[in-house]
Every structure is written in C-alpha cells, then in structure tokens.
Amino acid sequence: MTGAAARPYHHGNLAEALVGAALEMAAEGGPDAVVLREVARRVGVSATAAYRHFTGQSDLMEAVKQAAMERLEQHLRHALDRSEPAAGLVALPGVERGSAQERGIRRLEGIGRAYFDFAVSQPGLFRCFCIGMPVPESQGVPVREAAAFGVLTEVLDELVTTGVLTAQRRAAGVDIALWSAVHGLAVLCLDGPLAELPRAEQYGMLTAVTDVVFHGLAGARS
Amino acid sequence: MTGAAARPYHHGNLAEALVGAALEMAAEGGPDAVVLREVARRVGVSATAAYRHFTGQSDLMEAVKQAAMERLEQHLRHALDRSEPAAGLVALPGVERGSAQERGIRRLEGIGRAYFDFAVSQPGLFRCFCIGMPVPESQGVPVREAAAFGVLTEVLDELVTTGVLTAQRRAAGVDIALWSAVHGLAVLCLDGPLAELPRAEQYGMLTAVTDVVFHGLAGARS
C-alpha cells in the first residue's frame, strides 16, 4: 500500500461505492432496505465482494449510519450559514431585538428547525441513526462525539459567550433538553401520534415545542 | 362461530399464544428479533399456522406493537396510582406546596418518569412502537388514539381543571412538547449520545429536561 487509496486494484473504491448505493437505498426505504446483496447488485459486483471491505452487513450499516449523520451535519451547518430566519418567531423576555443575543437565539431556533427539516424530508436517513438494538461490536465509536451534536454545542457555547445563557445552566443539560425535545417531536411526527398530521401543523407543533423549551431555558433556575 | 373465542378448534387461542411469544422475543431482542418461524416454533406449531390468524409477519408485528403499547399504558397507570413520588423535585413558581395544583404537577412529573422508566427497563418493547417505516396496510388504525397518550391527556386535563394550566395553552400543544421531550430523551439514552452514560446520570438528564419543560410550561405565553 503506497498510500494511494484513490483508485485501487479492480473496481475503484468499492467501499465508497457500496456505501453510496446503500445510502441511496436507506434514503428510499429506511435502514431495513439496506440489503447487502442488492447493494452489491447495484454497484455491479458480486455479493461477497462486500466482505473485502466490511465484516458483514451490520458493518456496512454502521458506515451508512455514519454517512447519514454526516449528511445531517452538513444540513445543519448549511442552515446555520444562511441563518437569520425570517421573523414571526417568539419574542423572548429580556432580549432586545436586533442584538447579538437575539441573533444567537435565532440561530439556535434555526438549528432546531433544520434538524426537524432533515427528519421529515429524509425520513429514511433519519431513521438510520435513530433507533436500533445496540450492535455489540460497535462499541469502539462512542456516538457521544456525534458530529451533529457538535453543531448544537457550538451554538450553545455562543449563547454563553454573548451572555444569554449562564455557564452553569449551559452545563446542566440544556443541550440535551433541546435535542431531546426536537428529536422527540421528529420521531412522533414520523411514526407516532402525529404522523398523519398535515405538514404545516407539524411545523406548528415544532414552534410550540421550541417555544416551551426556550422559555424554560430562560426561566428555569437550578 | 357461536361467540366463544375462548378455546377454539385445535390449539386454544393460537393467535394469543403467538403474540405472547413474539412479545417475549421482542422484549429480548427488539422488533427485529420477532421472527415468524421462531415464534411458531416456540409455540409448538408449524410456521404457516400463523397465517390463519395474521396476514403475515408485518401483521403479527402490528399486534406486538399494540401489545407493547398496552404494556406501556399499564406501566403508566400503575405509576400514576402509586403517585406522589418523593420530594427533591423542582419547586415551581406560583404553586404552593401541598396544594392540589402541586399534586397534579407531581403526577405529571411522575408520568414522565414512568415513561422513561419503561424505555430503559424494556428497551426491546420500547423500540417496537418507536420507529419503523410506515406499513402501508396499517392505515386502518390511526396511532393518534394511542392508549398511552390517553394517560398523558388525562393528567393534563386535570391540570386545567385545577387551574395550573390555561385551557388555551393546554390546546396549544403542551402535551406534544412534554411527550416529545421525554420520548426524545429516552431515544437518546437508548441509542444516542447518552447511551453509555451511567443510569444515574441518565436520570439526572431526565430531571434536567423535565425541569426545562415544566418551567417553559408555566412561563410561555402565546
């Protein structure tokens, strides 16, 4: 191995191609649709070829999960860049309009909305890193460092810098509260009691939820 | 059929036995562990016998989901009955100790905790009604009427009666905000970034989350 992983022996980055096809299938039909044999078929390769790059289908699935997570992160970062979402949002107590503080809060809200967007527009991918019995051999990668979580962390740290959030509260699980609420709503809207609600009303629920959480964020002592 | 579904022809309520075995397997290994052939094997019956009672494995799965949901409801109701959980909880603004109002809020908190309890103590069952690509033929039963949701509804209505919550806010999606937050946390703790956290710290997160939501509940206008 001379270090050139770009175009190996026969196919040309089979591993990447497999993950690509698998990702496509996951997007179409969720994690259960990632069928090793079919993935190989799409790439134009025999089923067992995959075993040269992955230990098995669960290993391939792990790579898909990872890739889906990266897509999510991209989506969040992109949303963050073209931030400053339109008005019509909740007015927050003690935060003056147009301030850096308000901007930070808007960014936080934007990230929540983007997370939700991803879930409803890419349900197949969303379901990939959502639930699933713990795979014994996947212990190596603690998902705690999940990339998408990093985005949330950054925005929250920003809020601490601009003084919207006390460092104390920041450390007390605000991130988790936020993520929990938005993630939970997403799940409820995909397969739960809210699945059959029209899209617009689902987004209404989203603002209701973030409304509650934001006010709780500002108001809760502890 | 004279109306006695109690002990039919050969086996004696095969359908029930199948769901029972399937539920057991789901509890052990999550929804993916519900393998029709194995279920039949455990009940001591040929695989295709199941087809006299269910249209297929997805239909059986639906029944398992339903049963798991009922377990959850039982769990919640039981927790509600022996309510009044110990103190040490968040003090709420404008609610005097020992009042009916406080009791109602404690019940609400208890229900959230019970929901979380169920998720972490029965992860296999929890995952059953959690996520999964929508099954086309399952349209008949809108999950909106999910039994477990009813329990939450009751407690919230109670809060409106005792005046803790305005009817207006009640209608604005409080239920969803609550369920979202607790459900989201549960998912995060089962497979997400919090999966490897010690149990005690996970419960700490739970109080952090309910803390935020409860204060948001009290404080949010709209």
Place this chain on the structure above:
DNA sequence: TCTGCTATGTTGACGCCGTCAACTTAGAGT
C-alpha cells in the same frame, strides 16, 4: 523482465427467512 505475493473479486453452497399452494384433520351444525 519474470516471479510470486497479496489484495481484490467470483462461484457455489449452506441454512435461515417469509410466503404460497395443496393437503389433512377436527369440531360444529344440519
């Protein structure tokens, strides 16, 4: 340049899965 090694990919087989069609059996109703 030739030789051979190893990474890469293929073939064929195994056992398990969900499902179907065809057959058998056992109770209920006349």
Place this chain on the structure above:
DNA sequence: ACTCTAAGTTGACGGCGTCAACATAGCAGA
C-alpha cells in the same frame, strides 16, 4: 351420520447473509 369449513401441516420457492474455495490483477523484488 354427513358435511362443511376453520385450523393446522407439508413441501416448495426465491431471497437473504455468510462462508470456503477458487480466480485474478497489480505491485515488489529477483
């Protein structure tokens, strides 16, 4: 007693994940 049908069985099909054995291609050292 006869029949009819619900309930359960057998055997088969194709698809799945995976394994062992085989084939090949490109690089390394002679």
